[in-house]
Amino acid sequence: MPGTITIAAAQMGAIQKNDTRSSVAQRIQHQIEKAASRGAQLIVFPELCLTPFFPRWYYETLDEADQWFEDQWPPRGLEAALQKARELNIMVQISYAEKTPDQHRYNTASLIFSQGSAIMKYRKIHLPGHAEYIPERPLQHLEKRYFEIGDLGFPVERLNLKNVGEFNIGMLLCNDRRWPEAWRVLGLQEVDIVLIGYNTPVANLDVTHNQPPHLKVLHSNLSVQAGCYQNNCFGVSVAKAGVEDGHAMFGSSIIVNPFGEIIARSSTWNDELIIADCDLSLCQVNRSSTFNFEAHRRPEHYQRIVEQTGSIRPKNTIQA
Numbered sequence: 001m002p003g004t005i006t007i008a009a010a011q012m013g014a015i016q017k018n019d020t021r022s023s024v025a026q027r028i029q030h031q032i033e034k035a036a037s038r039g040a041q042l043i044v045f046p047e048l049c050l051t052p053f054f055p056r057w058y059y060e061t062l063d064e065a066d067q068w069f070e071d072q073w074p075p076r077g078l079e080a081a082l083q084k085a086r087e088l089n090i091m092v093q094i095s096y097a098e099k100t101p102d103q104h105r106y107n108t109a110s111l112i113f114s115q116g117s118a119i120m121k122y123r124k125i126h127l128p129g130h131a132e133y134i135p136e137r138p139l140q141h142l143e144k145r146y147f148e149i150g151d152l153g154f155p156v157e158r159l160n161l162k163n164v165g166e167f168n169i170g171m172l173l174c175n176d177r178r179w180p181e182a183w184r185v186l187g188l189q190e191v192d193i194v195l196i197g198y199n200t201p202v203a204n205l206d207v208t209h210n211q212p213p214h215l216k217v218l219h220s221n222l223s224v225q226a227g228c229y230q231n232n233c234f235g236v237s238v239a240k241a242g243v244e245d246g247h248a249m250f251g252s253s254i255i256v257n258p259f260g261e262i263i264a265r266s267s268t269w270n271d272e273l274i275i276a277d278c279d280l281s282l283c284q285v286n287r288s289s290t291f292n293f294e295a296h297r298r299p300e301h302y303q304r305i306v307e308q309t310g311s312i313r314p315k316n317t318i319q320a
């Protein structure tokens, strides 16, 4: 039975278009050092933690957008911060725009183990927004233009960590957290901890409905709390917040336990570290009762979930 792992969610404030890589790397290293000094064994950074959320801007060609992509490992300028993490024996998850040697572009998260140089990678599967410029939108959201759909599935790896024991870890990115299917694929692999970075704008992405801002935070928290409760796992959901070049993104970084309870939350839109001791034995409680998948799931009735993409309403109408 695994023990307790201390996890740090390193929320980041805005990264402006003109911020230098060294200034961002210094912020990241500072959070790593602070987390380690507070006993964290794992630190999680937001989606696109090295750059602004550049999919809000339209670039005619991918070459123009490439300025925001990492085409080397470790990412340019991050060597010292990642070396410090190894010295302090803390695992680090960073997320960034990845350009592979064979010219593929992904919205990627990488978990760097504290021992050795091995990493675990996840490439974002649920890409929100659109691929072409839409003039009537208050804000462009061009992830479908710049990124390919992730090609690694939803991996879960089993790690053995000193002073903690063995546990299973998985990753999601931003919009993924809104899709219960993504959580369930991780849950069916007995994931114990799900790491999620996000950049979520306050402004409305939907031009037809003016959604009040408080619902943005509700839906972000709801998605993670439900995902954790229904899949017997902890969630570490980390925002890039603040106003980037005039565009506001909300914070509300949270750490959630397998009962769906928020056990730590941020209260600013700045660089802010939230830390929680996560007792991984709690993942077993509902896994052997309420959400014992083997005992209670009925896949023979779930065909639609895999066979259908869009929704299809009933063909016939009954005079009620």
Ligand code: ING
Pocket (backbone or CB within 6 Å): 128, 173, 174, 175, 176, 178, 198, 199, 200, 201, 205
């Ligand atoms: N951002 C947002 C997210 O899923 C979004 C996009 C916002 C979709 C609000 C729907 C509603 O949090 C990213 N980067 O996925």
